[in-house]
Amino acid sequence: EAGVAQSPRYKIIEKRQSVAFWCNPISGHATLYWYQQILGQGPKLLIQFQNNGVVDDSQLPKDRFSAERLKGVDSTLKIQPAKLEDSAVYLCASSLDRQGANEQFFGPGTRLTVL
């Protein structure tokens, strides 16, 4: 079965510019997650979708970050405008459903560098 796909793999932008990341989860997975992984830290959840609805966005900086999963399949995460501290790897993950015991499957991530 195909894994979680993400693009682009790398992105370099200047501060105050905008950027968007795309994620295609494993087919049939209802739950989709976006994580931010800053160098030297573990992944931190930004937003969680159940189908096309937002379940948890409590740690999403909503003044600059937005995410959508319009058809309940693939998803985009946008940053506008970017700040230096947004430099990180953005990971997308998916799972069958929201049950805590279910494994989350991660994509390779998008490494963002903000100059």
Place this chain on the structure above:
Amino acid sequence: AQSVTQLDSQVPVFEEAPVELRCNYSSSVSVYLFWYVQYPNQGLQLLLKYLSGSTLVESINGFEAEFNKSQTSFHLRKPSVHISDTAEYFCAVRGYSSASKIIFGSGTRLSIRP
């Protein structure tokens, strides 16, 4: 709320030596426990998990972890490491509720010397 502490940011070991990666957690509710591995330039992969039952869980590539409720620990061990085990290892916890989010530790980088 839950938190995870991985005390060692880096662990260098020689090939074929044993290794232990330490993980301690805190939580006011019962939790599931996970170890994820991140190989260079790859995404995270689940290595093993504790849900219930036997406190000793094993992975297919020789790692094992033991859930110790009294010490709130979930240390990862392997009796003999291989060069291919070079990676970053993340301990994580998640509450039973479907509303609970997974909380990751800061990771331990395991480097294997020949």
